[in-house]
Amino acid sequence: MAVRKLVWGCLLLFLAGKADRAAAQSRDKPVLLQGVGKLPLPREPDALGTTVTITEQPEIILTAEINPEDLSQSFQLIALASSRLGKGKVLAFSTPAYFRKPLVQDAEVQKLLTNCLNWGSRARQKRVQVWGGDEALTAFLTQRARVKLVGTAAALDPSADILLVASEVADTAQVSRLAQFVRRGGTLLYAPPPDAMRKQAQRLAETRFNELLRQAGLWQTNYLTVQYERPGFLSAGPVPPYLGMQQVLTSIRTNTYPSEPIKGGYIFAYTLNKALEVNPVNAPVIQRLKRAAHYQPDSLLVPTAARPVRQGKGGNYVAYLVQHQLRENQLRAAPDPAYVAPAAATFPGAVPASAARTT
Structure with missing residues (x-):
C-alpha cells in the first residue's frame, strides 16, 4: 500500500510539473486573447513580415498561414509574440497594420489592443507614448481605451507606462x-515600420532595433513577407512544431525535422540559423542546443556509407546540421589554421605526406 501511494505521489508530481511547464509556456496568451474573436489578416498593400523567437523565453500568441487558400502548400508565420526584458515586457507584431485604419477600427482588433494595454500596465489610467500609427489609432486610444497620451514623437517620455512604436528608430x-x-519596467508594443520591407534605410533601422528585440529573444526581418489579397483570419491555435525556438529544441531532441520547405522547413531552418548567428556563443540557448544535438567538437556526426545520416523520425539529420553549424560558428569566432574537417578522412581520404601541392 505504501509503495502504491509513493507511485501515485510521483505520478501526481510529474503531471503537476508538466502542467506548470505548460502554464509557463502560455502565461500571456490567455490574457491577451481573452474575449477576442477572429482577428483579420492584414490586407494588401500591408504585409506580414517575419518574426522569429531566438530563445525559449518568448511566447507565440498568434500565427498566420502564408497561403490560407491552399493549406497543402502553406506553413505558418508568427503574427504576434510576447516576451520579457528585465522588469518589463515586449510585444512584437509582425505588421504595423493593426496600429492604423482600417484594422485598428475593427472591433476584435480593438479588443486585442485593449488587452495588450491592460497586460502592459496595471495603472488605472495608463500613460501611453505613441511613435507611429495614425489618427484612427489616436482616436481608439483616447476615446475607447481612455489612456493618457504623453510625450512627443521625438523623445522618450520618462513618465510613460507603455510605448507603442510603429515608426523608424534609426538612432542607436x-x-x-x-x-x-x-x-x-516599461512595456513596449512594437511593429516594423510600414515600408521596412522595401526601403534600404529602414532595413538598417530595423537591424538596429533588432538589438533591442534580440535581448528579449526576438528577431524581425523581411526574410519572408506575405501580402493577402482576400479576407482571412489569424490563428490562435496550437503552435506548429516547426515554429519558434521551443519547438526547434524539441525537434532536435526527438530527431524530427520538417524536411519539406513548404511544410515548415523554411522557417524552421531560418529560426535555427538565426539563433546560432545572433546569440552569443555562451548564451544559455546555445548550451541547450549543444546538449540537444549531443555536440562534441571532436566527434561530430559524419555521413558515411556504413553510417548514413537519416531524415525523418528517429533519424539524426537535425543533430548533424546543428553540430556542424555550431562548429562553424566556433571556428568563425576563433579560427584554427590546423583544423581538419571531420569528414576529410572519409572524403577525399587521407593525403600522403609526399603528395605534391596543387596550388
Whole structure:
C-alpha cells in the first residue's frame, strides 16, 4: 500500500510539473486573447513580415498561414509574440497594420489592443507614448481605451507606462534608451515600420532595433513577407512544431525535422540559423542546443556509407546540421589554421605526406 501511494505521489508530481511547464509556456496568451474573436489578416498593400523567437523565453500568441487558400502548400508565420526584458515586457507584431485604419477600427482588433494595454500596465489610467500609427489609432486610444497620451514623437517620455512604436528608430542611442525603458519596467508594443520591407534605410533601422528585440529573444526581418489579397483570419491555435525556438529544441531532441520547405522547413531552418548567428556563443540557448544535438567538437556526426545520416523520425539529420553549424560558428569566432574537417578522412581520404601541392 505504501509503495502504491509513493507511485501515485510521483505520478501526481510529474503531471503537476508538466502542467506548470505548460502554464509557463502560455502565461500571456490567455490574457491577451481573452474575449477576442477572429482577428483579420492584414490586407494588401500591408504585409506580414517575419518574426522569429531566438530563445525559449518568448511566447507565440498568434500565427498566420502564408497561403490560407491552399493549406497543402502553406506553413505558418508568427503574427504576434510576447516576451520579457528585465522588469518589463515586449510585444512584437509582425505588421504595423493593426496600429492604423482600417484594422485598428475593427472591433476584435480593438479588443486585442485593449488587452495588450491592460497586460502592459496595471495603472488605472495608463500613460501611453505613441511613435507611429495614425489618427484612427489616436482616436481608439483616447476615446475607447481612455489612456493618457504623453510625450512627443521625438523623445522618450520618462513618465510613460507603455510605448507603442510603429515608426523608424534609426538612432542607436535611442534604441538603447528604449531598452533601458523596458528593463526598468516599461512595456513596449512594437511593429516594423510600414515600408521596412522595401526601403534600404529602414532595413538598417530595423537591424538596429533588432538589438533591442534580440535581448528579449526576438528577431524581425523581411526574410519572408506575405501580402493577402482576400479576407482571412489569424490563428490562435496550437503552435506548429516547426515554429519558434521551443519547438526547434524539441525537434532536435526527438530527431524530427520538417524536411519539406513548404511544410515548415523554411522557417524552421531560418529560426535555427538565426539563433546560432545572433546569440552569443555562451548564451544559455546555445548550451541547450549543444546538449540537444549531443555536440562534441571532436566527434561530430559524419555521413558515411556504413553510417548514413537519416531524415525523418528517429533519424539524426537535425543533430548533424546543428553540430556542424555550431562548429562553424566556433571556428568563425576563433579560427584554427590546423583544423581538419571531420569528414576529410572519409572524403577525399587521407593525403600522403609526399603528395605534391596543387596550388
